Amino acid sequence: MDKPANSCTAIQVYLMKKFETKAIRTQSERTQNKEHAVPVYLTSSFVFEDAEDMRAVFEEEKEDNAYSRYSKPNLKDLVEKMCAIEGNETGINAAYGMSGIFTTFATFLNAGDHILSCASIFGSTHSLLVKYFPKWNISHTFFDAQASTASLEKLVQPNTKMLFVETPTNPAVDIIDLAALEKFAKAHNLLFVVDNCFATPYLQKPIQYGADLVLHSATKYTDGQGRVLGGLILGREELIREAYLFARVAGPAMSPFNAWVLSKSLETLAVRMERHCANALYIAEQLSNHKAIDLVKYPFLPSHPQHEIAKKQMRLGGGIVTFSLKEGLAKGRSFLNNLKMLSLSPNLGDTRTIATHPASTTHAKLSEEERLQVGITEGMVRISVGLEHQEDILEDILQAIEA
Numbered sequence: 519m520d521k522p523a524n525s526c527t528a529i530q531v532y533l534m535k536k537f538e539t540k541a542i543r544t545q546s547e548r549t550q551n552k553e554h555a556v557p558v559y560l561t562s563s564f565v566f567e568d569a570e571d572m573r574a575v576f577e578e579e580k581e582d583n584a585y586s587r588y589s590k591p592n593l594k595d596l597v598e599k600m601c602a603i604e605g606n607e608t609g610i611n612a613a614y615g616m617s618g619i620f621t622t623f624a625t626f627l628n629a630g631d632h633i634l635s636c637a638s639i640f641g642s643t644h645s646l647l648v649k650y651f652p653k654w655n656i657s658h659t660f661f662d663a664q665a666s667t668a669s670l671e672k673l674v675q676p677n678t679k680m681l682f683v684e685t686p687t688n689p690a691v692d693i694i695d696l697a698a699l700e701k702f703a704k705a706h707n708l709l710f711v712v713d714n715c716f717a718t719p720y721l722q723k724p725i726q727y728g729a730d731l732v733l734h735s736a737t738k739y740t741d742g743q744g745r746v747l748g749g750l751i752l753g754r755e756e757l758i759r760e761a762y763l764f765a766r767v768a769g770p771a772m773s774p775f776n777a778w779v780l781s782k783s784l785e786t787l788a789v790r791m792e793r794h795c796a797n798a799l800y801i802a803e804q805l806s807n808h809k810a811i812d813l814v815k816y817p818f819l820p821s822h823p824q825h826e827i828a829k830k831q832m833r834l835g836g837g838i839v840t841f842s843l844k845e846g847l848a849k850g851r852s853f854l855n856n857l858k859m860l861s862l863s864p865n866l867g868d869t870r871t872i873a874t875h876p877a878s879t880t881h882a883k884l885s886e887e888e889r890l891q892v893g894i895t896e897g898m899v900r901i902s903v904g905l906e907h908q909e910d911i912l913e914d915i916l917q918a919i920e921a
């Protein structure tokens with residue numbers, strides 16, 4: 519079968535065993551210009567040798583680029599690299615993480631289908647399921663991130679088609695046991711889809727736990743520097759082929775420039791993630807016994823409720839730390855206002871440390887009960903720990919708590 523993210527440029531294959539080497543040395547074959555870095559192929563279409571060549575490409579008898587909505591060299595470069603480091607067979611890109619998620623749902627769900635999803639999922643994914651899919655008669659049931667698979671059995675319906683999860687979850691950083699879900703998904707013949715945005719391929723490879731499709735918002739740690747948005751859908755060839763055929767006509771494609779930025783970013787993913795995780799663990803440990811804080815949640819702190827599962831399925835604990843301020847909502851707001859260095863921004867996975875207070879901002883529209891269902895307490899603060907010096911990050915957090 520043709521590779522969906524195809525291009526005229528072959529990918530060079532060196533003797534590459536380790537993550538870092540694959541992330542740096544997987545790249546499109548050089549052109550006659552002998553460039554060292556992969557160029558940006560900023561072209562809307564591609565030319566054919568003759569009428570027969572054009573016919574063969576359009577019939578997909580021959581793997582080649584035709585039109586940028588279908589495929590392009592920079593997208594192939596990014597997808598091949600992501601597959602090499604995460605262990606997936608193949609994949610496609612989308613302009614945003616959300617266009618990848620929408621493409622996945624639109625490709626694999628039919629009217630009348632039901633999706634089983636963990637309750638704490640990205641806000642826009644939640645809105646797709648709650649506000650828009652019911653109008654196409656696609657229904658959903660949410661389950662608690664800490665629910666046992668035995669309790670999930672009761673939620674499966676005859677029309678349940680897909681199992682959708684994020685782990686670690688946002689913003690509560692709960693951990694879902696992927697190995698347990700693999701068995702559950704197989705037993706019920708569900709398409710097992712994992713949004714791996716928070717963990718990145720460096721920390722967690724859902725494909726090793728039987729995920730059928732792995733999604734990424736490349737906007738976050740893949741870019742890692744707060745510059746471009748992007749999405750990826752990765753998985754087995756026969757599934758990606760279906761998503762590709764939908765995307766080819768629906769047109770959620772990523773721009774070649776963004777694909778180029780993201781592919782270059784992957785070269786430093788391992789180094790960045792090591793430091794994000796080291797800084798986050800330091801912040802979590804330092805805040806653990808603070809008198810103004812109820813609970814610090816970080817997957818690699820032994821106090822995390824799913825610490826053992828986190829250690830089993832993740833290389834390190836990730837870059838997100840949450841903590842709960844004892845004095846609740848008002849204190850959460852004043853904490854944000856008192857920060858001097860940390861940014862107030864909706865992004866995460868940036869070199870810059872970012873603080874949010876979900877109860878008064880991103881999740882303010884939910885009732886207190888709804889917030890608790892997705893693990894958000896009134897005083898919960900989420901820190902996306904960046905790459906500044908860990909002592910400077912800590913100092914700003916401490917002074918903002920004490921101010």
Ligand SMILES: *Cc1c(COP(=O)(O)O)cnc(C)c1O
Nearest residue numbers: 614615616640715735737747748
């Ligand atoms: C940000 C995010 C998305 C959406 O990605 P965009 O690139 O903003 O469209 C999806 N899932 C998770 C877990 C995210 O953090």
